[in-house]
Amino acid sequence: MAAPVALNPFEERLIAALPDSGTDWRARLGRQIGTHGLPHRRVEEWKWTDLRAALAKSEAGAGELIVKGSREPDETAPVSSAPFLLMPRLAAALGGDARVFRIGKKQDGPLELDLTVEAGMGHGVVVVNVARGVKAELRERYHVAPGAFANIAVIINLGEDTELVRLVEQADSAEGVLVVTTGAELGEGARFDQTTLGFGGRLARLETHVGHPGEGAEVILNGAYVLGQGRHLDQTTYVTHNGPNGVTRELFKGAALAGGKGVFQGKIHVEREAQKTDAQMNHRGMLLDERAEIDTKPELEIYADDVVCAHGAALGAVDAEALFYMRQRGMTETQARAVLTESFLAEPLDRLADEDLKTRWMDMVRGALRPDG
Amino acid sequence: MPAVKETIEDVKQLESDKYKYGFTTEIEQEFAPKGLNEDTVRFISAKKNEPEWMLEWRLDAFRRWQQMEEPNWAKVGYPPIDYQDAYYYAAPKNAAKYKSLDEVPKELLETYEKLGIPLREAEVLLGVEGAAETAAAARETPKVAVDAVFDSVSVATTFKKELEKAGVIFMSISEALQEHPELIRKYLGSVVPVSDNFFATLNAAVFSDGSFVYVPKGVRCPMELSTYFRMNAQGTGQFERTLIIADEGAYVSYLEGCTAPMRDENQLHAAVVELVAMDDAEIKYSTVQNWWPGDADGKGGVYNFVTKRADCRGRNSKVSWTQVETGSAITWKYPSCILRGDGSQGEFYSIAVSNGRQQADTGTKMIHLGKNTRSRIIAKGIAAGRSDQTYRGLVSIHAKADGARNFTQCDSLLIGDQCGAHTVPYIEAKNPRATLEHEATTSKLSDDQLFYARQRGLDEEAAVALLVNGFCRDVLQELPMEFAVEAQKLLAVSLEGSVG
Amino acid sequence: MLKITDLRARLDAEDDAAIEILKGVNLDIPAGEVHAIMGPNGCGKSTLSYVAAGHDGYEVTGGSIAFEGEDITEAEPEERAAKGLFLSFQYPVEIPGVPTLTFLKEAANAQRKARGEGPISAPEFMKLARENAAKLGISNDMLKRPVNVGFSGGEKKRMEIFQAMMLAPKLLILDETDSGLDIDALRIVADGVNAMRAPDRSMLVITHYQRLLQYLKPDVVHVMSAGRIVESGGPELAEQLEAEGYDKYATEAA
Secondary structure (H helix, E strand, O other): OOOOOOOOOHHHEEEEEEEEOOHHHHHHHHHHHHOOOOOOOOOHOOOOHHHHHHOOOOOOOEEOOOEEEEOOOOEEOOOOOOOOOHHHHHHHHHHOOOEEEOOOOOOOOEEEEEEEEEOOOEEEEEEEEOOOOOOOEEEEEEEEEEOEEEEEEEEEEEEOOEEEEEEEEOOOOOEEEEEEEEEEEEEOOOOEEEEEEEEOOEEEEEEEEEEEOOOEEEEEEEEEEOOOOOOOOEEEEEEEEOOOOOEEEEEEEEEOOOOEEEEEEEEEEOOOOOOEEEEEEEEEEEEEEOOEEEEEEEEEHHHOOOOEEEOOOOOOEEHHHHHHHHHHOOOHHHHHHHHHHHHHHHHHHHOOHHHHHHHHHHHHHEEEEEEEO | OOHHHHHHHHHHOHHHHHHHOOOOOOEEEEEEOOOOOOHHHHHHHHHHHHHHHHHHHHHHHHHHHHHHOOOOOOOOOOOOOOOOOOOEEEEOOOOOOOOHHOOOOOHHHHHHHHHOOOOOOOOOOOOOHHHHHHHHHHOOOOOOEEEEEEEEEEEEOOOOOOOOOHHEEEEEHHHHHHHHHHHHHHHOOOOOOOOOOOHHHHHHHOOOEEEEEEEEEEOOOOEEEEEEEOOOOEEOEEEEEEEEEEOOOOOEEEEEEEEOOOOOOOOEEEEEEEEEEEOOOOOEEEEOOOOOOOOOOOOOEEEEEEEEEEEEEOOOOEEEEEEEOOOEEEEEEOEEEEEOOOEEEEEEEEEEOOOOOOEEEEEEEEEEOOOOOOOOOEEEEEOOOOOEEEEEEEEEEOOOOOOOOEEEEEEEEEEOOOOOEEEEEEEEEOOOOOEEEEEEEEEOOOHHHHHHHHOOOOOOHHHHHHHHHHOOOOHHOOOHHHOOOHHHHHHHHHHHHOOO | OOEEEEEEEEEOOOOOOOOEEEEEEEEEEEEEEEEEOOOOOOOOHHHHHHHOOOOOOOEEEEEEEEEOOOOOOOHHHHHHHHEEEEOOOOOOOOOOEHHHHHHHHHHHHHHHHHOOOOOHHHHHHHHHHHHHHHHHOOOHHHHHHHEEEOOOHHHHHHHHHHHHHHHHEEEEEEOOOOOOHHHHHHHHHHHHHHOOOEEOEEEEEOOOOOOOHHHHHOOEEEEEEEEEEEEEEOOOHHHHHHHHHHOOHHHHHH
C-alpha cells in the first residue's frame, strides 16, 4: 500500500511515548504510526481533514486531559481491548485508565462533563454505560487551548430499551486541535438522540460511529456549526445497520465564514440482514464569504434490497429574494443575512427539550455569525 | 415478496447464451510478441509508421508507468493482473493495406454485420432490429458514419468523403497521425496528461488505434459519428484512444459501442477518451458499453478501466456524456468535464446495470473553474444477481466559479438481496455564490408496481423491464433515438433470463 | 363468468401465525350481471379482490376460483388479466417514468399475445385512447404523464376506468372505486362504468357505501362480514344497509 512516510517531530514524540517493542497493541500502534504517520489527506477517511499537517509543527508536549463532571466516575479501569480505529486507539494507549460512568435508574439531571486540555496534549477514554430501560441525558463540552491537542475516545453502551439524549458542545478552540471519536453500541429498542454544536478549531473532528441493531432502535444524529476565520470542523458519522427495521435520521446544517472550512462525511451502511431499514441523511451548508469552504461526502453502502435510504446535500448562499424582501422592510443587509442564516441553522437545534440550553446555543450561533459584535 | 423472489431467481442466472455478441471471428491475425517492455512499445509505433516524437511520447509514458502503482481505491476486487501475460497488439493480417471497403476481408464485414453494424454506406442504419420500426415511423433514417476498430486497428471508416466536404475530419487516430500530425501533437494528452493515472499512462504507451474527430469552426457535423469497438483475439488487451475536437461554434454527436467474444480469461480494456470543446462548441458523447461481462459464476469477462475526460475550454461550450453500461466484469469509469470556460456546461447521464458477478464503479467528475458554469448529473444504477455497484462522483466548485450551479440525482435500484448498491459522492465548494444540490435514493423494485403491471397483463419479465425502463427514463431520453431503442432492449436482456 | 367456491385465504406470512381473512367465500356472477359486495371495514372485501386477481401476498388455503368455467385459483396475475379479469385498484399504484399510454399498449399487446391475437396497431390504439379519454374527461396531457404519478385520488380512479375501457375485460372488479371521489367525479366514473355494461361483461363492485350503487344499479347485492358472505339480495339490500349500518352483521359474525 502506501509507502512509509517521513515522520515529523510531533509524530516522533508520540511514538516515543509508546512502548517500542513487544507484540501488544500499544507497540503495534507505535509501529503503525511509525510507518504511516498520523491520518492525512491521502487517507480516504481524512481526505479533507489533514490531521498530520495540522500537527506537523505542534510543540504540544506532555499535557493532561481535564475532565470535570457533574459527578465523579463510577470507576476508573484500564482499557482491556484496543479500539479498532487509529485515533481512539491512540487515546486508549496514552490516556491512562478509562473513566467509566454508569447511569442506572436514579439520576438527578443530566450527566455533564467538561473536557479540556489547557496545554500540551491530552488523551483520554470516557465510557458511558446506560442500564437497560433507563432514559438518560449526557452533556459534553469540549475545549482545547491554543497550541494544545486533545484526543478523546468516548464509548457509549446503550442496553435494550434505553434512551440517551447526547448533547455535545464543541467550544471555539482557535489554535487548538481536537479529535473526539465516539463509538456507540445500541441494544434492541434503544434510542440514541445526538445533537452537536461546533465552532471548530485549528482543526477539530467530531467522529461518531453507531452500531444500529435495527428492531425498534432509532438513531438521530443532528448537528450545526458556524466556522469563522481559520476554523476547521469535521463532523463524520458512520451508522451501521446490523438488523432489520432500523430507523436513522441525520440532519446537519452549517455555515462557513471567510477562512472557515466545514467538512461533513456521513455514511450509512446497511448490512444484508438489515431489511426494511429506513435511513435518511441530510447535510445543508452555506458559504457566507469568499475563502469559505465546505466539503461533503454523504455515502450509502447498501447490501439489503428492501430498504428506503436517501441522502441529500445542498450547498449555497442565502436566498437573494429573501434578502431583498427583508431589506425592503428596513433591515440592513448584514442583519438580514444574519437573520436568514440563524433561522437556517436553527433547524437541527429546534428539537432540544431544554429551552435554556437551546437559548444559550442559539446565542452562541448568533455570536459566531457576527464576529465583529 | 414472492413475486420479486421469483424474478430474482430468473435474474440470478445471467445466461451466457443471451449474450448474442459472444462469437469469435476466425481470421488470420498478427500479434506483437507477448508481454510488455520498451520493445513492445517500439513494435507498435513501428507498425503504425509513427514519427519519432510519437515514439518518444510513448516511451516516456511507458517509463512513467513502470514507476506507478495500480490504484485500489475503487470498490472493486479482482486478482492481480499479469501485465506480461498479454498481447498488446493484434490485428488482422495486412489490415493496414485496406484502401477501401472492397478490400476489407469478408470475415470482418460479416462480423460487423452480425453485430448489427453495417459498414456499407448504402445501408447504414445504426438502430438494429426493431429500431427501424420506430425510427422510420418517426422520421427518415439518419445517416451514421462508422469507424470500426477490430482489436488493435481500425479496419474501416465510412462516409469519410461526405464528411470531408463539410470539413469534418473523421478517421482512425493512426491515419490522423499520418495526415494531421500537427493536430494530434497539439491536442493528444492535453486533456488527459500522459501520467494522469495508472491505466491512462499504460494506454499512452501502448494504444494502438481509436478514432479522431475534428469539427472546424462553425460546422455542425452533418451526421452522427460512431465508433464500434470489437475485441476478438484471445489473450489481448484493447487500448484505444479517442480524440475529439470541436472548434468554435461546432457541434458533433458521437456514439460508441463495444462488444467482445465470450472467453474464460479476463481481458483488459484500458481506453482514453479526450474531448476538447472551444467557444460555443458542443459535443454529445454517447456510449453503449456491452463488453462480455463473464459468466454467471464470474468467470471471464472484460476489465473495463477507462479514462474519459472533456475539457470545456471555450466560453459557453458544452459537453454531454450519456452512457449505458451493461457489460464488462469490472467497470472503472468516470467520464468527466473540466468546466474551464465561463458559462460552460457539463452533463452526465448514466444507466449502469450489473448482474451476475459484475462489479461496476462508475460516475463522473464535474470540475467548475469558470464563472456561471453549470453541471447536471443523473445517474441510475440497477444492481441484480450477486453484483456490486457504486456511483462515485465529484463535484468541485473552485473559488473563482462565481454563479456555478450543479444538480445531481443518483438513484439505485436493487433487485434481489445478494447484490449491493453504493453511493459515494464528493462535493467540494469554495465559492459563496455557487449552488449545489445533490439527491440520492436507494430502493428496491416495488412489489406493488410489479403486481399492478401484471394485473394489467404483463408477465413478470416484461413488467420488470417496463419498470426498469421507467426508472431509467430520464437518462434514456438523452440518447439519440436509435441508441435509445437498442439501450432499452439491452436493459431487458441484461436483467432477465429469457427476454430478448 | 366468475364462480368462487368456499374460498379461504390468509396473508402469506413467513410464519404460520397469519390469520385467515377469507373464511369460505361463495360467489357466482353470471355473464352480464353486476354484483355488489358491501361490508364493514376489515371484513375481507378488498382481500377478495386481491385474491381473485392473484396477488401473491395472500395464500389460498382452500376452495377455488373459476373464470368462465376454468379453474384459475393458481394462475399468475397476468394469466388472469389475459383471460379478461380487470381489477380497478382501491389505491392505484404510481409508476414513475412509464407514460400511461406506453404502459397500456404494452399491457394490451401482452394480453393479445397471450390470447393468440396479433398486436394492435399504433393508430388504432391511439384512436381508441382518444375516444375513451374523451368519455371520461381525461386530457391528452394526462395520458402522456407517467402512470398515476401526480394524479389526485379522483384522477387516479378515472384513469383506472380508462384503463378498463382500453383493455375491455370480461370481468371488471371495482374495489372501492367511489372512495376519494367528489359527487361530480363519481358521476363521471359511474357513467363510464355504465357505458361498459354489456351482455357478455360482468362486474363486481366492492364498496362500503351505497352511493356508487345508486348509479350502477347492481343486480345482486351481497353483504360480507368477517370473511364470509352472510347475506345476498336485490338492490334494496343496499338501501337497507345504508339505513341500518353493519352492526347487525358484526354481532352475528362475532
